[in-house]
Amino acid sequence: MTPLPTDALIVIDPQNDFCPGGALAVGDGDAIMPGIATLAARFAHVVITQDWHPAGHSSFASSHPGAVPFSTTMMPYGEQVLWPDHCVQGSHGAAFHPGIARAIDHAQMILRKGGNPAIDSYSAFRENDRSTATGLAGFLRDTGVTRCVLVGLAYDFCVGWSALDAVAHGFEAVVVKDLSRAIGMPIADGRTTLDDIEDRFAAAGVTIA
Structure with missing residues (x-):
């Protein structure tokens, strides 16, 4: 694609723990x-x-006695998937994958999320309580951005939630599927989280490129 001056590339969580060998590796x-x-x-x-x-x-399964990774529990803000411990502050797993180094050098903003121990944060725009803002929307508006192009990990969680929130905040949203990878967790009726997020994309007007 040919970017416009009003486009922003949002690279979601290109970190060691989400890559092969990491604590929460996405294939x-x-x-x-x-x-x-x-x-x-x-x-x-x-x-x-x-x-x-x-x-x-x-959001770590290890914080809930008897819980296993990828099970769910209810938090004050709703249902939460319990994950393996991952992207712990200052760890090798939380560091950016070396293959992304050139993009890091070019970035205007590095936005850390999930730092509140009581609330998980998939979206780049707001935490999972759906009310605590990260400040990204204001930064993009102040920069003159009108369209968000999203890539990264994982397509059916943090990339997908960020794309949906981009639309909710008044931006156009395009997800580049070839530069994203999904977890594909099973849900009801033989469907997966990949099926679910793409249905939500279609309903919200998120474009898949």
Whole structure:
């Protein structure tokens, strides 16, 4: 795609723990990093998000006695998937994958999310309580951005929620599927989280490129 001056590339969580060998690895997650770095060089506006959890975060299965990773529990803000411990602040797993180095150098903003121990944060725009803002929307408006192009990990969680929230905040949203990778967790009736997010994209007007 040819970026416009009013486009921003939003690179979601290109971190070691989401790549093969990481604590919450997304299949083939490392393979998209060179392509993202190449694409980022074409954009005037680049934002990179970084999952940044304190140890013992409430979204970790290890914080709930007897719970297993990928089960769910109810939090004050709703249902929450319980994840393996991942992207703990200052750890190797929380660091950016080396394949993304050129994009990091080009980024205008690095946005850390998930730092509140009581609330998980998938979206780049707001935390999972759906009311605590990250400040990204205001930054993009002040920069003159009208369209968000999203890539990264994982397509059916943090990328997808960020795209939906971009639309909710008044931006156009395009997800580049080839530069994203999904977890694809099973849900009801033989469907997966990949099926669910794409249904939500269609309903919200998110474009898949």
